[in-house]
Amino acid sequence: MPKKVTLRxxxxxxxxxxxxxxxxxVRTLDGHLKLDKxxxxxxxxxxxxKDEKCLEKCIKTKALNRALEAQVTDELIEELKQNL
Ligand SMILES: [Zn+2]
Structure with a gap:
């Protein structure tokens, strides 16, 4: 049986x-966003x-803000960049 893979x-x-x-x-219970490694x-x-193009698009369109209904901070963007 092949392992079931959940796609995101x-x-x-x-x-x-x-x-x-x-x-x-993830958006934590206190409403703040963090990278969940x-x-x-x-x-x-x-x-x-894990692609710079997607990250930049996401910053431009605020897709992440919308998806999580929270403010994406510069610190988080930096952290995401370092983990691409
Ligand atoms: Zn993508």
Whole structure:
């Protein structure tokens, strides 16, 4: 039996990929966003490709802000860039 793979959608390009190919950002209960490197944090999550183009598109269109209904900080953007 092949292992079942759950695909996640990138908020920028809308392609579905395995989660390991994406960065996950979660909104914590106190409403602040963080990069979830374990992919296991609770809270509302959004995914973005480990790709500079998707990250830039996402900054421009504020796709991440919309997906998570929270403000994406410059610190978070920096952290995402370093984890591409
Ligand atoms: Zn993408």
């Amino acid at each position: 959608m990138c908020v920028a390009c809308r392609q579905r990929k395995e989660k390991e190919e994406l960065l996950k950002v 374990t992919y296991k944090s609770n809270g509302r999550g959004a995914y973005i490709c």
